[in-house]
Amino acid sequence: MHLIQFLMISSISLLLVRFPLEAIQTQLITWDKTEENRLLQPHETYVKAIFRTYNNGDAPIRMNHADSESNAIKTLIKKRIIEPGESATVEVTFLSEGKEAGVYHNKVNVFFEGHKDSLATLHFIVTIPKLIECSPNVITWDDDNSNGAFIVDLKLNENFVTNLISIDYDQSLYQVSLIPDKLSTYKYTLKIIPIADKRPFNSLIKIKASGPQLAEIEEPIFLFNSFSLSN
Secondary structure: OHHHHHHHHHHHHHHHHHOOHHHHHHHHEEEOOOEEEEEOOOOOOEEEEEEEEEEOOOOOEEEEEEEOOOOOEEEEEOOOEEOOOOEEEEEEEEEOOOOOOEEEEEEEEEEEOOOOOOOEEEEEEEEEOOOEEEEOOEEEEOHHHOOOOEEEEEEEOOOOOOEEEEEEOOOOOEEEEEEEOOOOOOEEEEEEEEOOOOOOOEEEEEEEEEEOOEEEEEEEEEEEEHHHHHO
């Protein structure tokens, strides 16, 4: 009988060694979700996600802090001490100022009192849509092709952009032709032809458009004349 009790105690000890306090505590702390995907609307400068955590244990727990390496992320813990059976939230805000179109996968590590390592990683994935797409958006003329024509594919994001307002450029330097696509009202082809032999090193073509939630947006095409540096 003593041998059986010894074996049982030894087994429990081994389990505690294999499953440290952090692992046991993680089972007591649960989340309604640990990932959220959001599409940033063109008129929005920020977007928020709310993550809720639950205390399924028998003792109070305390959230110390929630940190992210992204400078676009701000976190707010609404309630730090969570009693047994209760919950609290972590509010994560993504600030879009200065951010280009693309997908931003932001991670927030949540730390609880008594634990050196984070017990949860929250994922807030934000997509900033491209509203006007120009391909290519950089054109360079060199000595071998100083006056050659270039073709640019122009596409409006039909979810947000409905009207092409204007195409602004220096008409004394370039001729730009706009060719609508035969199958889509949101696609165009631009044909760019230099008409002046002497041109500045850099200039712009500005594509301007609008939509239901957008008074006006602008997308540049960058023009470079590398041969002008040697003249």
